[in-house]
Amino acid sequence: MITIMGATGATGGALLRRLIELGVPCRAISRTPDELRAAIGGEAPVEVVGADAADPRALRAAFDGSTQLFLAMANSPRQVALEINAIDAAAACGVRHVVKLSAPAVEPDSPVGVSRGHWRVETHLATTGMAATLLRPYAFMQKLLLNAPAVAEGVLIAAMRDVPCNYIDVRDIADVAAETLLRPGLDGVTYELTGPRAFSCPELAHLLGELTGRPVRHIDLPPDDFRGHLVRTARLPDWLANHVVEIQQLAIARPESPNGTVETVLGRPARTLDAFLREHLALFAPVT
Numbered sequence: 001m002i003t004i005m006g007a008t009g010a011t012g013g014a015l016l017r018r019l020i021e022l023g024v025p026c027r028a029i030s031r032t033p034d035e036l037r038a039a040i041g042g043e044a045p046v047e048v049v050g051a052d053a054a055d056p057r058a059l060r061a062a063f064d065g066s067t068q069l070f071l072a073m074a075n076s077p078r079q080v081a082l083e084i085n086a087i088d089a090a091a092a093c094g095v096r097h098v099v100k101l102s103a104p105a106v107e108p109d110s111p112v113g114v115s116r117g118h119w120r121v122e123t124h125l126a127t128t129g130m131a132a133t134l135l136r137p138y139a140f141m142q143k144l145l146l147n148a149p150a151v152a153e154g155v156l157i158a159a160m161r162d163v164p165c166n167y168i169d170v171r172d173i174a175d176v177a178a179e180t181l182l183r184p185g186l187d188g189v190t191y192e193l194t195g196p197r198a199f200s201c202p203e204l205a206h207l208l209g210e211l212t213g214r215p216v217r218h219i220d221l222p223p224d225d226f227r228g229h230l231v232r233t234a235r236l237p238d239w240l241a242n243h244v245v246e247i248q249q250l251a252i253a254r255p256e257s258p259n260g261t262v263e264t265v266l267g268r269p270a271r272t273l274d275a276f277l278r279e280h281l282a283l284f285a286p287v288t
């Protein structure tokens, strides 16, 4: 049995839809199982189970009978503790293989705090004896939609200067996850995942302008000003605003370039940013 932790999230949700499409029975975990059940509908071969990762007993009940776990956890100050709870419960339940959603720059002294957290989780996972597949994707295309209200007003605000960024569609991450869960021989590997082409903010603003038919101006702020903008205007909590700034400064310190891992694993090219933005163009339209 494949169990998905984070099944209501961006990547776990995409994996759940992929497994349903393939007709693979699976179990989906959420703290709000009734909502997830309603979203899936009755036909799919999915067992929905309620559990909070803060509750080790609930996790063990949720993982009972599972052989593989996909683990995606929302970023939060509690993320490391919650993921370690899930890993320990999986090991106690006899799970053999964990596919963990991680991030770039996973190192003990990474300049990105969230990546230092992923390093602690990955290091813990390595001690359990379970096979560990680590997915380290770059920035999710889906998160670009958070910029839609500003783009609708004609601006794209960031602190990344003109460095390239490896945006990836979470559906490609999910498709790779599905392959590692279903195809023997792909487990136990670390996959660095990118889209097919890296885009700088000026290039992204230009592309958005072309697609929407309205000019989009790229505004580059100093990191501290951008952090203030995220807290005051976008209303992000301090820890999340810090994370966004750290990720953008990482792209400056370590210029990103795409690799062919998605295509190698899936046997087809990674989804493009152009196609993703076209799918969601309506969200970038000004409110009338």
Ligand SMILES: NC(=O)c1ccc[n+]([C@@H]2O[C@H](COP(=O)([O-])OP(=O)(O)OC[C@H]3O[C@@H](n4cnc5c(N)ncnc54)[C@H](OP(=O)(O)O)[C@@H]3O)[C@@H](O)[C@H]2O)c1
Binding pocket: 005, 006, 007, 008, 009, 010, 011, 012, 029, 030, 031, 032, 051, 052, 053, 054, 072, 073, 074, 075, 082, 101, 102, 103, 104, 114, 136, 137, 138, 139, 140, 143
């Ligand atoms: N955003 C990016 O550009 C990016 C890039 C690279 C890597 N990443 C990594 O991707 C991960 C986030 O993935 P995502 O964006 O797909 O996730 P997401 O949409 O933020 O959702 C993650 C899931 O976390 C679950 N969750 C949160 N607290 C929980 C708890 N106490 N107990 C059980 N479940 C809990 C939620 O489930 P319920 O609410 O249903 O319980 C939700 O389904 C992070 O580790 C991040 O570092 C992100």
